[in-house]
Amino acid sequence: MIPKILLVLSIVWLRTQTVVSQISDLRYTETEDTNDNLSNAIQFLRDFDREAAEMCNRVANSEWKFAINGTEFNQRRMREQQNLASKFECLSWRRAVSFDSSTIVDSSIRRQLGRIVQPGRCGLGEDKYGELSHVISLMKDNYNNAKICPFSGGQSTMIGSDSYRSSNYVATYSTYCDLKLEPELVRIMESSRVEPELRYYWMAWREKTGPPVKNTFMRYLDLANQAAERHGFNDAGDQMRSLYDDSEFFFSVNDLWMRIQPLYKQLVTFVRKGLVRHYGEHVVRRDGPLPAHILGNMWAQNWHSILNLIQSGPSEMPDVTGEMIRQGYTPLKMFQTAEEFFTSIGLPPMAPEFWRNSVFQKANEMYGQCTASAWDFCNKVDFRIKQCTQVTLEDFVNTHHEMTHVQYYMQYAGQPFLYREGPNPAYHEALANAISLCVGGPVHLQKLGLLSTPVSVLNGNTMINIEYLLSIALDKLPFMAYSLALEKWRWYVFEKGPVGMNARWWELRLRYQGIIPPTGRGFEHFDAGAKYHVISDQDYIKYFVATVLQFQIYSELCLASHHVGPLHTCDFYRSREAGRILSDVMQQGAALSSSQLLKLLTRGRTSQLSVEPLLDFFRPLEAWLELQNRDEPIIGWSSRMEDFALFQPLVDRYGRSSAVQPMISVLTLLMLLLYSDIQFIR
Numbered sequence: 014m015i016p017k018i019l020l021v022l023s024i025v026w027l028r029t030q031t032v033v034s035q036i037s038d039l040r041y042t043e044t045e046d047t048n049d050n051l052s053n054a055i056q057f058l059r060d061f062d063r064e065a066a067e068m069c070n071r072v073a074n075s076e077w078k079f080a081i082n083g084t085e086f087n088q089r090r091m092r093e094q095q096n097l098a099s100k101f102e103c104l105s106w107r108r109a110v111s112f113d114s115s116t117i118v119d120s121s122i123r124r125q126l127g128r129i130v131q132p133g134r135c136g137l138g139e140d141k142y143g144e145l146s147h148v149i150s151l152m153k154d155n156y157n158n159a160k161i162c163p164f165s166g167g168q169s170t171m172i173g174s175d176s177y178r179s180s181n182y183v184a185t186y187s188t189y190c191d192l193k194l195e196p197e198l199v200r201i202m203e204s205s206r207v208e209p210e211l212r213y214y215w216m217a218w219r220e221k222t223g224p225p226v227k228n229t230f231m232r233y234l235d236l237a238n239q240a241a242e243r244h245g246f247n248d249a250g251d252q253m254r255s256l257y258d259d260s261e262f263f264f265s266v267n268d269l270w271m272r273i274q275p276l277y278k279q280l281v282t283f284v285r286k287g288l289v290r291h292y293g294e295h296v297v298r299r300d301g302p303l304p305a306h307i308l309g310n311m312w313a314q315n316w317h318s319i320l321n322l323i324q325s326g327p328s329e330m331p332d333v334t335g336e337m338i339r340q341g342y343t344p345l346k347m348f349q350t351a352e353e354f355f356t357s358i359g360l361p362p363m364a365p366e367f368w369r370n371s372v373f374q375k376a377n378e379m380y381g382q383c384t385a386s387a388w389d390f391c392n393k394v395d396f397r398i399k400q401c402t403q404v405t406l407e408d409f410v411n412t413h414h415e416m417t418h419v420q421y422y423m424q425y426a427g428q429p430f431l432y433r434e435g436p437n438p439a440y441h442e443a444l445a446n447a448i449s450l451c452v453g454g455p456v457h458l459q460k461l462g463l464l465s466t467p468v469s470v471l472n473g474n475t476m477i478n479i480e481y482l483l484s485i486a487l488d489k490l491p492f493m494a495y496s497l498a499l500e501k502w503r504w505y506v507f508e509k510g511p512v513g514m515n516a517r518w519w520e521l522r523l524r525y526q527g528i529i530p531p532t533g534r535g536f537e538h539f540d541a542g543a544k545y546h547v548i549s550d551q552d553y554i555k556y557f558v559a560t561v562l563q564f565q566i567y568s569e570l571c572l573a574s575h576h577v578g579p580l581h582t583c584d585f586y587r588s589r590e591a592g593r594i595l596s597d598v599m600q601q602g603a604a605l606s607s608s609q610l611l612k613l614l615t616r617g618r619t620s621q622l623s624v625e626p627l628l629d630f631f632r633p634l635e636a637w638l639e640l641q642n643r644d645e646p647i648i649g650w651s652s653r654m655e656d657f658a659l660f661q662p663l664v665d666r667y668g669r670s671s672a673v674q675p676m677i678s679v680l681t682l683l684m685l686l687l688y689s690d691i692q693f694i695r
């Protein structure tokens with residue numbers, strides 16, 4: 014333990030030194046003695062605190078206006094504020110790197126300076142910084158403007174062989190080519206059970222989003238890496254990982270996943286059985302990986318939409334949404350109920366500004382801007398939620414999720430600006446989802462009178478519990494495998510470059526998620542580019558960490574509330590003890606490191622991420638899945654040559670091998686060796 018801490022500290026110290034020496038040309042010319050250095054740093058941080066909060070407030074106001082009313086004028090105003098904020102960020106960065114951190118003994122001052130110096134890309138210099146912002150916005154524009162032609166059953170067989178790009182197709186359907194990702198494509202992928210239709214939309218979305226930005230993405234890789242090097246990192250992946258305060262982070266996430274994998278393999282096996290039943294063995298091999306297009310989501314990142322498909326009998330879940338409607342729930346009542354949940358555990362109510370300024374229902378001008386979000390206006394009083402709320406169980410849970418973000422903003426509002434966030438990017442989502450686990454569970458819904466099932470049934474090992482656990486598992490487990498594959502891919506291309514990046518994408522999807530593309534994929538494709546977070550330069554491993562962490566937080570709050578019984582039946586509603594821990598953790602913001610905060614959360618028992626609470630939560634489901642899967646040929650998936658041939662760069666896109674057959678065989682053999690659970694190979 015101690016050597017590891019020393020290693021982390023020395024790496025952090027060395028990195029700071031590298032940054033400081035690399036930008037020595039930017040240093041202020043006067044040599045400051047130690048005292049001046051310290052007092053100037055304190056003064057700088059004091060000014061920064063005020064100016065950064067004001068800047069943040071102006072940006073949030075302009076972004077809010079645009080989100081509520083997406084006029085060109087509001088968009089221009091927003092861009093102006095965002096540009097000013099970037100300029101301010103780089104000025105502050107230049108000033109912060111001019112201080113000699115090694116002579117500053119006060120750890121909080123050093124930590125705050127580090128939070129300005131380490132992240133970001135200001136080290137690139139003005140021109141390249143501008144170019145990087147430009148290439149990212151080009152990729153976002155392409156993604157946001159992508160529109161797809163509707164599927165026509167008659168075209169489907171041709172589509173499978175890519176001829177949908179034929180002039181005939183374009184000529185016939187161009188006038189109708191207006192399907193957007195949201196809401197149309199998302200809904201079709203969730204609800205359609207017609208394989209050719211799903212295959213068509215899966216391919217069409219990738220055709221529109223990937224290849225057009227492939228070259229731009231390569232320039233992005235190059236610039237992001239240059240920036241990372243200027244900030245003292247090996248590459249941009251190294252810089253992204255540094256946010257997690259764990260020098261072994263690359264391997265830590267693998268270790269966590271290895272513990273979850275047996276449960277995940279049981280889930281995959283059960284899901285495959287249902288898919289074979291519906292689509293037949295010509296679509297899904299009985300021992301093979303799962304085709305990515307029939308899992309109820311454009312990216313196969315969560316599979317909850319196919320719950321009804323994989324269940325062999327009728328659902329036992331009572332209709333909570335129907336009950337909410339019967340009881341006259343409205344979006345406002347859902348927010349009031351969420352507020353009452355927080356006050357019941359001793360957290361404060363929402364401020365008048367919240368009720369005055371938030372948007373709970375979709376307005377006409379908001380078309381296309383319906384993703385729920387929680388906003389911090391950086392002035393310690395103005396916090397809001399924007400949500401196109403529908404009276405459904407799903408949105409009931411979402412409302413609590415978003416309000417947890419607001420509670421977090423309120424709780425850490427007393428910290429300096431630089432600490433007004435979680436200690437790493439996963440905390441916000443982890444806390445919000447820990448509350449979601451509590452309020453979406455059958456026991457809480459029963460307490461609110463939305464479920465009439467007797468307590469004895471809810472506490473037993475009954476189908477209603479299994480169905481609840483299965484729906485949560487379909488949501489969380491494939492998502493963990495997906496986020497790990499996505500981020501490992503991104504770290505790989507940052508480190509090794511873009512050669513063979515599409516094949517690498519599918520190698521990792523197969524390794525972690527056990528899925529394959531529905532059709533051949535070649536170097537001309539760029540399938541990772543079909544995901545917004547990739548082309549818009551957003552961290553994704555936070556979702557993996559947040560999933561582990563949310564069960565840890567949930568379990569601790571349950572412990573504090575003196576819960577007895579299976580973990581998934583815990584509801585800490587009205588527990589002041591749980592509320593106290595929650596607010597203790599929230600109030601710290603980023604003033605403590607993640608490991609210090611875990612120690613606070615667990616009252617000293619551990620400072621590490623742990624998957625035990627997650628495994629504990631799903632234990633009844635795991636036993637049930639083992640029983641359901643007892644006659645299956647394999648638990649998990651076995652990969653054959655034909656699976657790798659779908660994305661092997663040396664095999665043509667239809668899976669046919671060419672003159673290079675012997676080489677392919679050797680490569681495939683190597684691939685198979687690599688995929689046998691040797692997870693330490695990067």
Ligand code: X8Z
Pocket residue numbers: 384556
């Ligand atoms: O991007 C989001 C949210 C904002 S944090 C809309 N999510 C990820 C995604 O869509 O891929 C939520 C789940 C994961």
Ligand code: ZN
Pocket residue numbers: 414415418441442445
């Ligand atoms: Zn959230």
